[in-house]
Each structure stands twice: as C-alpha cells, then as structure tokens.
Amino acid sequence: MTKLQSLRLTCAATALMAASAASADEISFLCFQNGVECDVLAGLITDFEAETGHTVAMEVVGYEIVRDQLENQLQTNAAPDVARVNNLGGLNQYYLDLTPYVDVDYMESAYGAVLPWYRAPGGEDQGIYGWPMELTVTGPYVNVTMFDDAGVEMPGEGATWDDWAAALAEVQETLGMDAALAMDRTAHRWAGPAFSYGAAFFDDSGVPILVDDGFRSFAETFVGWHSSGLMPADGWPAGTGTAYQNAAPLFLSGSVAMHMSGSWMISNYAENITDFEWRAVPAPCGPGGCGAMPGGAGIVAFSSTDVPEAAAAFIAFLAAEDNAARYAAETRSITAHSGLQAAGVDYGDTDPAVAAALSTFATSIARAAETTPQAFTFQGYTKNFVIYGIVPDYITQAITGAMSLDDALAAIDADVAAQIAE
Amino acid sequence: MWNAIHNAFAGSAWPLGFLVYLVLGAVIARPRGTLGARAMAILGWPIELAQKLRGHGPLPYLFLLPNLLVFGIFTFAPLFINVGFSFTEGQSINFADRPFAGTDNWQRLLAETQIDTGAANLEDDKFYRAVMDTSVFVIFQVPIMVLFSLITALVLNRDIVARGFWRSIFFYPVMLSPVVVGFLWTLILKRQGLMTVTLMEWGWIDAPIQWLVDPAWTMFWSVFVYTWAHLGFYMLILLAGLQAIPGDLYEAAEMDGASPWRVLRKITLPLLMPTLLVVTVLSLIKAFQAFEELYAMQVGWISIVAYIFETAGLRGQTTTHGLGVAATASLLIAGALAVLSVIQIFLSGRSAR
16 A cells, blocks of 8 residues: 555545534533423434434533533533523623524524523624523412402402502401512512512613612512511511522412412422412503513523534524424423414413413513513623622611611612622 | 443553553562562552662652642642632633732722722622621630530540430531531421420410521521531540540549549649640631531521622622622631631640740
8 A cells, every 4th residue: 555545545534534523423411400391302302313313412400500600611611512591691702603503584583582682782792592492481379279268359460569469468367377478589570570660670771770760669669568567577588698589488388378480480380289279360560561570591502612513403403393392382381482472382281270370471471571671671681690689688688677778779779880890 | 340340441551550560569679578568568669669769758748749739729729719819800710811900809898989880889898797797606606615515525524324325416416417407407497497386385485486587596596506516526526635634633633632623623624725725726717617507597697608609609690700809808708717826826825834
C-alpha cells in the first residue's frame, strides 16, 4: 500500500466516522418533574429516537436542582445540551438560537405569543429559543364542601376579590375556622390580585415601577386580611426573608377554604383530595381587571452544546402539533400551542373536576391577556424571580408589625432597584 | 462477586501495572525476615527507597500530603475564591466574567447609601439585623450549652445505674441528620403540633401558638433545639476530659474530708479547664454557624448563615451583585470569629498560668 493510498483510506474512514457521528448523536437532557412531565416526555423520546436515530440521555431531577444549580453549570460549561427550565428570560444569555434549525414560520404561528418570554429584553431579540411545553396560570382553588356546609353561596363569574373575601369570611365565621384564605408565599401568586386592584408593575418602557396606587391598595387589603384573621398566621407571616412557602398543605388538610395557587396543582389535587369537593374558580376581578400570572416551563437548548443540530431536532420534534397535543393530554396541562388552544385538546376520560379546572384556567389566561397585559410583561421580565422574593420579605414585615406598611412599600421600591441594578 | 471484580479490571491496565510494581519491589527492596515483613517490604518499597536516599526528615510531610490536599481543595481554595468574589462583581461564578469591583461590594453591604441607585441602602440593615439576631442566639446558646453539657458529663461520669444507656440517650441526637432534627421538632412545635395540642388540652393556653415563628418564642426554641441536638457531642468531649483526671486526687481529697462542692471547685473544674476551653470555643464557632436545624424548622429570624445563603442566590433568586455581597459578609464573619477565638485562647492561656 502506498503512502497516498493509506492516506486516502484514513481520510475515508475519518469521514465515515464523522458522518455516522452526525447522524446519531447523544443529547443530554435535564428534566425537572413536578408531576408526570418527564415520564410523558420519556414516551415521546422513544418515538424521537426511533425516528431520527439520535439518543436522548434524560436525567430526571427535582425542581430545586434546576433552580439552584443549572445556571452555575452553564457558567462553567458543565451544562446539559437540553433542559426543562422555567426561569425563561433569566437564562436567555445561555440559550442556543434555534432559528437556523427549525421551521420558523411554524414556531411563530404556533407559539408566537409565548416565545418573547425567552428573549433578551429590549425587543430586538427575535430568536427562537425553545419549545413552550405548557402554559400555567395562577388562580384560586376553593373547597366546595365547606361553602356547602356553611350554606354560603359562591361568588359567580366576574366576582371581585372583595366579594370572595366577604364570602370566605362568612364561611370562616360559620364553620369556626382559624383562617379561610391561603396563598403561596411569593409575589408570583400575589401579582394576579395586585393586577386586579390596578397595580401596573411596569412603566411604558418596561421598567419595573412596583409601588403605585393599585399596588398600595392591594397591599393594604392583604395586610388587612391577615389582621382580620382571614389569612392564616402559618402562611405568609410564618416565612422569613425571601423564602418561598407552599400553602397547598393548608388546603389539603382542610384548614382553609381557598388556596391561591395555579394550574400546575390540578393533577396533585385530583390525586390527593379525596374527602372534599374542590374546584378551580376564575381569577377574581377588581378595578384593574381580572389579574392572573401566566407562566410555564419550556425546553431549551444551550449554546454550549456540541450537538446543536440534534438538540434542535429534538425540540422541533416535541414542538410538532401531534406531540404537543399528546403531551398536553397526558400531563393534563394547558397547551401553549395556539392551534391546539383553538381546536381544544382531547383530554380523554379525565375526571370532570380536572376538565373543569383546565377550562377555567384557560379562560383565566385569555382574560388576563385582555384585561391585565402587564402580567405578560412581568412573566417575560428577565429579573422577575428577584421581585418574587422581595415583595413577600417586606409585606410580611408589614403584616407582623415589624415595620409600617409605608416603610415596607418604600423598602420594596428601594430593594428592587438595588437588586436589579446592573 | 467475581463478575464485579472481573468487570472492575476488564479493559484496565492496572492489574498488570501492580504486578510490575511488586516485581520491582522484590528486586529493589530484596526482602528478608518473616513472611509479613517481606510482604510489607515488597508493598512499601517506594517509602523505604525514599528513606534510604533522603533519611527520615521529609517523611512526615509525605504523610501529611493527602490531608493537606483535602484541606487545600475544600478549605483554603474556597477561602481564596471567597476573597475573589468579594472584590469582583457580576452574577457569574466564573472569574473570567467577573470584573474587578474594588470596594464596591463592601459599600453595597455596609454603606448608608446604595451606590448603584443612590437611594438609601437596605442591605446594611438586613446584615445588621442578621448579626444582631445571631449574636443574641450565641449569647444565650453558648453558656447554656457549656453549662448543660458540663452538668450532664458530671452526672454521667458518676457510678449511676445503666450509665451506658444514659450516655447513649444523650448522645443519640448528635447522630441524627440536622434536617431530621428540624422536622422532628417542627412536628412538635408547629401551630397544630403536639405542644400546642397538649397545652390546649390541659387548658394552659387558649389559642394555638406558633412556637417557631412567634417573636416571643422563636429564639427560645431555636436555642433549645440546637442545644438538644448538639449537647451529646460536647458532653462526650467533657467526659473524656473528666476521665483523664487522675483518680488519686479524688482519693486524697476524700481522705482530707473535702466536701463534694470543694472537690468540684478545686480539683475537677481547674483540671477540666483546657477541655472546657475547647468546648467553649467549638460551641461558640458552631453557634455562629448555626443553620441547618434552624433552616429546616423555618424559625422566625434570619441567622447570618441564612442571610449569606439567601443573598448569594443559593435559593434560586440570583441577583446582579448578590454573590459578591454574600462573599463580603462571610469574610467579615470569618474575621470576627477568628478574632473571638484568638481573644478567648489568649485569656484562658493567661488564667491557666
């Protein structure tokens, strides 16, 4: 064999190896699971592997791992190729722009309303960064059995927070409960009611101006709900600093008649509530509209990936209408796909409470988009997680009397400004 | 099992390498004596060779090396990284993305005016409050811990019935994970917990009390649970100290007819002083670092470590300057702790003389 021949052979072999590597890549995928999301994705992944020959190595973790460790992994180039995230705007600088790899027209037509949440602030970024796998929205759940036992009629469509507070107080009084209304300890749940009271949260150019008349008005009401005992002492006042607290245990144990939470609790409540009837009710209204915070996780690829084409193909596969429909049906979530939203997802033989809750929340999103568009701005704001923590920190101090409400509101303004300063 | 061993070596060159190593040892060390001595000589030939070449001088450092490496990686490297974080800014943990900030983080933590916004600074208030709350915790917790672990050790050093059983009872909480301790006591102390329910049944209180959050009770229960959880550890150190005191001193005292109180004051305590000092310094440092149990119980105050933890963005709310500010705070606390320890050792050294 001459030197030239052997060189040619080597080249051919190398090219072959490279070609086979390009056609079958391994994609590492970090998935956090609250319910059955990753299990459902595992089914879709099997189809993807069969169709493309790529393999997906999925690692299923708790949400805290993604929340607390993913960004550090990204900063040190130790990140997976693809991940399920919910801090959509906050991780923008690490995303892989999928524009060259996916059908841009399809993505824009199907997910155009949600894609801006993934983009850098300023409006110039037109990239496509992921598959919005679901929509979530905040809203209250009520314990119907308690209302029935107390003989109190539930406020209907278009009821305000004041109507609900009055009805809940009546239930509380009649049944002799310690409290009636619980809310998870984060400004993410607080924002919806604050929008209803007229809080704008942002000025026209998208800069946070948290404390305005509407914000103050809801803050006063909220502190009042605690001093009157409508809201429990082991809710917000039991937390310190910016810590998140889940109020679901209070609702599950029957300590309160309403839980201000969101659509992601549907499958949990459907499974775990057996001794009373529960229902999701439309986001209560107020002078500012019927506020609810939209949100939702998405699957994104990172620019540090070695297999951008395979990663993009994986995301494009999941984003296809059939697969998005299957995901929504099997996880019982609200789809972010506008075509499916219009046509309606077939949830099969779902429990009627779940079906009703899904449609209630879907209506809430639509109404929030109409009446409180600032909710979408807040969700797309890259530093919204900072605000989620700061608001409960100071509002709690106003509730416990550690500082006056005026001081707390001033502190919220000052602290948010300091924490978001570049 | 054989499969596992086979798999462990499959495709690896090191069994062969090890064989070569042993053969080399047999050639170089030329083992003599009993079978055990020969085996050791073959196995440890690099050490023996080093000894032959350089004498005994450098050997201790060789043995220190593994420990130094562990300390270097897990103690000193983070310390230097922390210093680095406090003088640079940005959200990244990667120094390449962290521009030098001079004393900006120190001002963000301590100044009256926030340098980025020009408004009043809130960070110094938060930090100051965490320091004050933690100081209150330390001031109560350390003396209580030292006193109770001393009493427990004194009692359990006597010839009481089922002594081993009582010792294990008091040591048991130390073996529990701090998170387990936290959840255990949360079950007792939460609003509808065992404590409230029992006291209400007895009619001692009318309304449920949130023992862990109520401003009047949160510090008491923090100190109580923390002492409960760690008492056994310090008790064990003090027990060892007590048993090191020669028995003939007590015999002589008994013959002289000294009262037990006098024996305690004139023999036990002075001879126990070095151990007590260790216990005091250790518990002081540990109390300043108290975090896990308090975090798991969600007490109603923010300790220094919790403040640093939260500010650094470790709860998922990363902020632009949080990491630098948190690093600065932790350096300040480390400095204060070092000064405290030195003062205490100096004072007790003087009193011992």
